[in-house]
Amino acid sequence: MPPGQRLNSPCGAIYLRLTDTCTVGIGGRVDGADHVDGESISRLLRAWRARVDARTVPELRGVFPRPGRRLSQAHVARMTEVSEGWYRALEAGRRQDFSEQFLLRVARALRLSDAETLTLFLAVSGRRPPGELSREAGAGRGDLPHGVKALLEQQTSYPAYLSDVAWNIVAANSLMSEWFPWVLRPGANLMRWALLDPEAREQMLDWENACARTYLAMLRVAANSDPANAELRTLVRDILDADADCRRIWAEEHDVVEHRDGDVFRLRLPFHGGREIRVTSHVLLPIQRPDLRFVFITPVDGWTAP
Template sequence: MQPRPGRRLSQAHVARLTGVSEGWYRALEAGRRQDFSEAFLLRVARALRLSEAETLTLFLGVCGRRPPEESPRDPRHLPEGVKALLDQQVTYPAYLSDIAWNVVAVNGLMAEWFPWSVRPGANLIRWALLSPEAREQMLDWEESCARTYLAMLRVAANSNPDNAELRALVREVLDADAECRRIWARDSEVVEHRDGHVFPYHGGREIRVISHVLLPIQRTDLRFVFITPLLDGDEAAA
């Protein structure tokens, strides 16, 4: 770690500021240890007054993961650019969801195609796996919907073991539905995002659609998803 002009601190000084021995901090700079806690790395970032990008670099270099959010973000407070992009999407259904698949915002077409998405407390996983409506709208429900969503839920729960909302969602789904319990016990498939997933949708007439998942750089805790009809070229690629 190279100090910037005007910010020069000795290893002994940084060690005192972060509450560790000089040898422990020296091991960090020398790259000799890989078991530093997130709390320690955050103290180092504060002591050295690292920027957000520098803190990210520190975490990725030392432990290969992003720094934790120091305080939970309110999903209702959307960056203007993200909200504008959603509102201006008038060709296809689109929505924003958080890490536990709570629906944060939708555009007009999403509300028209999937009215459940504007109901209070709308949650994609809960609707897709537990709602009778989903089993009617999503044709071939087990193959095109349930297996994929349960695989996504498995990845999210394992990636965020401290997230109580995700743990509760897993319990709710498995406690409520025998088919979901059967698929969960039988399959070991894992899926991080449903990006590029093709599924048949009823909506008054059968249509095959494809979902696209974007992660807004301003809010990496959100997913921006839009749904497009499957065109002939897409069908061939699939």
């Protein structure tokens, strides 16, 4: 995918996980493919239901006749507050307009793990479970996987940082803080700095085209991907309320950009004595914490001493 390319294909590029726009059809079929790839969700649902002992399900207490060990489709329908026919359609692999709340109730009824719930959502709707990233982020900024933290700290050749879904800076290596001292400020946020801080307009060359338009397009994707995220809504509102240029760009454009991986841009930083440099950003998603972005910056033309 070329750097900065807009999302105009059914499956936008991503790293280490499926995107919300890449649909895995119910029954294990990948849309646009000519074959069934992998085990169907119908078979998985039957297997998940079969492992639940109906006698241990509190929601079925008082049901007559008293259920035996086998959890039936009728039981799951009762537990998920739908008709038996509606649940049967899901288990049979028939396409319906299954709501996220219904799928969450199915996951609870069948006692699915996080990975199983993810599989159910991707197979049926092509989307990840709602609020998944918010729950993962709830582990706290200090709770970084050891390997991710070590990789960041040991990255001494290139500036690198971790940001969350709202572009708050979670951690940064020493070279990043030398290039961009603002990352050390309390509450440092990439979008607020890049779009609202006058310093960014001096240091990010061709600020409107190379910075503002791209970052606003990224905000548009994020806000629409997780509309329930109050922090993202506040971030967008604060930026648009505070800056006339951002309001103008937001109103006149409808571009969307998922990430800035592979994007080349120009900087003029005090660290380099005000000399212009060209760099490339690289964006990775840690598999243990997909709510975080691991970003590092490399030179296009090779390093020279500052």
